[in-house]
Amino acid sequence: MTSAQPLRGSFSTYESWSHFTEREARTIPERLTTPQVVGLSDSARVDYDRRRREWHANIVLRSEQVDRLHQDLLDIVDSNQQDSDRVKSAAAIDAPPTMGKTTALRMFGRDFHRRRVAEAGEYLDPDTQTTKHIPVCHVTLAGKPTIKALHQMLLGFYAHPSVRSELRQSLTLSRDLARAAADCIARHDTRLVIIDDLHFLNMRTNDSVHVANQLKWLANEYDAAFVFAGVALRESGLLKEGRSGEDAALAQTFRRWTVLGMNIFSLQTQTDKREWARLMGSLDKAVVLSNGHDRMIQDLATYIFVRTGGNIGSLMDLIRRGTTRAIRTGDEKLDRALLDTIRLDEGAESGRADREKKFDRKLKRELDDGSTEEAAR
Numbered sequence: 619m620t621s622a623q624p625l626r627g628s629f630s631t632y633e634s635w636s637h638f639t640e641r642e643a644r645t646i647p648e649r650l651t652t653p654q655v656v657g658l659s660d661s662a663r664v665d666y667d668r669r670r671r672e673w674h675a676n677i678v679l680r681s682e683q684v685d686r687l688h689q690d691l692l693d694i695v696d697s698n699q700q701d702s703d704r705v706k707s708a709a710a711i712d713a714p715p716t717m718g719k720t721t722a723l724r725m726f727g728r729d730f731h732r733r734r735v736a737e738a739g740e741y742l743d744p745d746t747q748t749t750k751h752i753p754v755c756h757v758t759l760a761g762k763p764t765i766k767a768l769h770q771m772l773l774g775f776y777a778h779p780s781v782r783s784e785l786r787q788s789l790t791l792s793r794d795l796a797r798a799a800a801d802c803i804a805r806h807d808t809r810l811v812i813i814d815d816l817h818f819l820n821m822r823t824n825d826s827v828h829v830a831n832q833l834k835w836l837a838n839e840y841d842a843a844f845v846f847a848g849v850a851l852r853e854s855g856l857l858k859e860g861r862s863g864e865d866a867a868l869a870q871t872f873r874r875w876t877v878l879g880m881n882i883f884s885l886q887t888q889t890d891k892r893e894w895a896r897l898m899g900s901l902d903k904a905v906v907l908s909n910g911h912d913r914m915i916q917d918l919a920t921y922i923f924v925r926t927g928g929n930i931g932s933l934m935d936l937i938r939r940g941t942t943r944a945i946r947t948g949d950e951k952l953d954r955a956l957l958d959t960i961r962l963d964e965g966a967e968s969g970r971a972d973r974e975k976k977f978d979r980k981l982k983r984e985l986d987d988g989s990t991e992e993a994a995r
């Protein structure tokens with residue numbers, strides 16, 4: 619196991635993916651009281667603040683939505699392994715930007731990787747240890763991928779020799795590359811292939827149509843479950859059925875794919891409200907500030923919803939920026955006064971005034987309740 623170093627990048631190589639999946643979980647910094655924080659030596663204070671900033675920057679929440687998505691994905695991936703016929707199941711997560719697709723998918727891939735390694739070991743030949751067990755292949759599309767680029771990305775994940783520049787010329791045909799990629803998947807017993815940012819395939823170009831068809835083909839041919847993620851996949855035409863010839867055959871496969879969504883949080887129904895409250899509760903457990911209290915974030919649930927519109931990306935930005943500022947200024951707590959000074963992305967800011975109007979009474983009540991509780995503490 620490697621230590622908890624900051625992680626960056628797209629995890630599109632086996633090494634970076636392994637590092638991500640096998641690293642130890644971060645440990646939450648100890649909760650000190652304000653006098654204890656003030657009493658730290660300069661160097662201990664610098665270290666404590668740095669650890670807290672890093673911790674807050676990397677909070678990952680298993681929201682109920684993430685749990686539901688993981689259950690759906692597990693059904694698909696596990697049943698794929700039991701199927702003996704040639705119809706392969708696949709899933710596509712189709713949701714707007716910053717809904718948490720990448721985060722949820724990586725968590726899923728990580729759990730799956732660890733489970734398979736626990737079941738079947740790190741090597742497929744334990745005696746000689748020559749063939750690594752690589753249960754998950756993970757690539758993130760970028761730019762305008764061509765078929766060759768797609769295969770090279772898959773091969774690049776496995777550090778296949780063909781991606782080394784001197785050998786690049788030897789495999790020129792797309793079908794050779796496809797075969798080489800299929801070999802890697804089979805040789806390393808890969809059971810799950812994750813392709814993120816599928817929307818980079820702009821279906822208006824011929825090449826993208828070929829790449830999309832190739833992906834559909836791969837998903838059906840390989841003995842691995844494919845999970846895709848992207849923005850507006852339905853609208854882009856990626857999930858449309860082909861009409862003729864080869865396209866029609868592929869469409870048959872594609873029709874068996876399950877499309878899963880992810881939504882912004884809402885406060886419409888009682889269930890929505892409970893889910894949002896539980897999310898706030900998880901944040902209370904995760905945030906380490908010395909002047910806070912157990913319900914600090916839950917007590918701001920409506921305010922935080924009004925600020926973020928229920929978008930997980932905006933929510934996490936608010937929390938990260940808010941905690942960083944609270945540590946820097948010595949406030950050591952999150953409240954409206956501090957959070958009001960944090961500016962968020964345009965999406966969140968532009969809807970804020972409307973939400974303020976809509977939740978006006980609830981916001982006032984929350985403020986009053988907060989003041990009463992503050993006085994009682």
Ligand SMILES: Nc1ncnc2c1ncn2[C@@H]1O[C@H](COP(=O)(O)OP(=O)(O)OP(=O)(O)O)[C@@H](O)[C@H]1O
Pocket residue numbers: 677678679680681684713714715716717718719720721722848849930931932934
């Ligand atoms: N479950 C989660 N816990 C904590 N933070 C999360 C979670 N899901 C998403 N985030 C945060 O929200 C932001 C957007 O998440 P992510 O990149 O996973 O979204 P996405 O749907 O893949 O976006 P895009 O469509 O732009 O690729 C990130 O800053 C991420 O840290």
Ligand SMILES: [Mg+2]
Pocket residue numbers: 719720721814815
């Ligand atoms: Mg993403």
